[in-house]
Amino acid sequence: MTRISIAAQPIPEFGEILRHIQSARQQIFAHANTALMTLYWQVGKIVSEKVEREVWGKGVVRDLADYIAQTDPSIKGFSDKNLWRMKQFYETYRADEKLAALVREIPWTHNTIIFSRCKTPEERAFYLQLTATDKLNKRELERQIDASQFERSTISPILSPVARELDPRIGQAFKDQYVLEFLGLPDTHSESDLQKALTQHMKTFVLELGKDFLFMGEEYRLQVGNQDFYIDLLFYHRGLSALVAFELKIGKFSPEHIGQLNFYLEALDRDVKKQHENPSIGVLLCRDKDDEVVEYALSRNLSPTLIAQYQLQLPDKKLLQAKMHELYASVLHQPQ
Numbered sequence: 001m002t003r004i005s006i007a008a009q010p011i012p013e014f015g016e017i018l019r020h021i022q023s024a025r026q027q028i029f030a031h032a033n034t035a036l037m038t039l040y041w042q043v044g045k046i047v048s049e050k051v052e053r054e055v056w057g058k059g060v061v062r063d064l065a066d067y068i069a070q071t072d073p074s075i076k077g078f079s080d081k082n083l084w085r086m087k088q089f090y091e092t093y094r095a096d097e098k099l100a101a102l103v104r105e106i107p108w109t110h111n112t113i114i115f116s117r118c119k120t121p122e123e124r125a126f127y128l129q130l131t132a133t134d135k136l137n138k139r140e141l142e143r144q145i146d147a148s149q150f151e152r153s154t155i156s157p158i159l160s161p162v163a164r165e166l167d168p169r170i171g172q173a174f175k176d177q178y179v180l181e182f183l184g185l186p187d188t189h190s191e192s193d194l195q196k197a198l199t200q201h202m203k204t205f206v207l208e209l210g211k212d213f214l215f216m217g218e219e220y221r222l223q224v225g226n227q228d229f230y231i232d233l234l235f236y237h238r239g240l241s242a243l244v245a246f247e248l249k250i251g252k253f254s255p256e257h258i259g260q261l262n263f264y265l266e267a268l269d270r271d272v273k274k275q276h277e278n279p280s281i282g283v284l285l286c287r288d289k290d291d292e293v294v295e296y297a298l299s300r301n302l303s304p305t306l307i308a309q310y311q312l313q314l315p316d317k318k319l320l321q322a323k324m325h326e327l328y329a330s331v332l333h334q335p336q
Helices: 012-052 058-071 080-093 097-105 108-117 121-134 138-146 149-153 161-166 191-200 202-209 257-271 291-298 317-332
Strands: 177-179 213-224 227-237 242-252 281-288 305-311
Touching (some): 012 108, 108 121, 108 138, 121 149, 177 202, 191 213, 191 227, 227 257, 257 281, 257 305
Parallel strands (some): 177 305, 242 281
Antiparallel strands (some): 213 227, 227 242
8 A cells, every 4th residue: 555645744843853863963973073083193193203204205105005905995095195195184283282173173175175275374273263163165165265265354344433342353253355256247347236246146255254144135125214225235243243234336435435324224223123232233345445545434433334345356365465464564563
């Protein structure tokens, strides 16, 4: 007799059981990955010590790979190339206990990308933490490195005084420059083109913003008096517990742009913000800006706002590094 499946409302306990299964699977994967990274670390340590004492050379490591493959064909991932990577893995992190613990939290593929592409301990630590926190997949991690996320994260945006006082984390939650190469827009485009492209590529845009951002809508409608107004893009930031309004400008920043944004923030705080949430934050995202003009424009602004710049090509890493060094030098030479 054939059993006929009849669609029905799931029993409440079904969801609870599914959550237990999903949680257990995540724990199993995490434990398995930790064990695998510990194994690679141990193998890398042995190979490194043998090579350093000039006991082993390339030929011996190749023989080891052949021995493992022939003795137990079911064991995969121990080619001579991977054995040298395990050596590099161990040597990269052996002097840093904090990073040595962090590498065990992410997959091997991600680890190889980070230790082969990142040049400094600070850069490696940044991408290790970002991968573990945001659970980046391989493509997302590579994109963040290509987009110089580390270098850009060290250059804080210019904030209004109210924004700085509202929450010290605001400067870390936003960037001075956003890279939107994934939009595929031509150099000449309209604000409508920009808004439409961002909405179509929202998953990647949220990755660029940071995964604490939740998208609430485009052309978000506000009614004030008998008139309707529309915010280009509205988000909610979980960490800051605040609405975030993005206004898009395809030209250079001009001080009069702030008035419109302040009006939207006032309407959001009066009519949309919940009682337990913090004041709404405004971001004016423009194609170009003069930092001195921005600083003047924001110095007496009474709303938590910031001005950020976007670009449609991947940034020049050397230029960003030069700007980082300039900022570090200016901080070091400030009077105590």
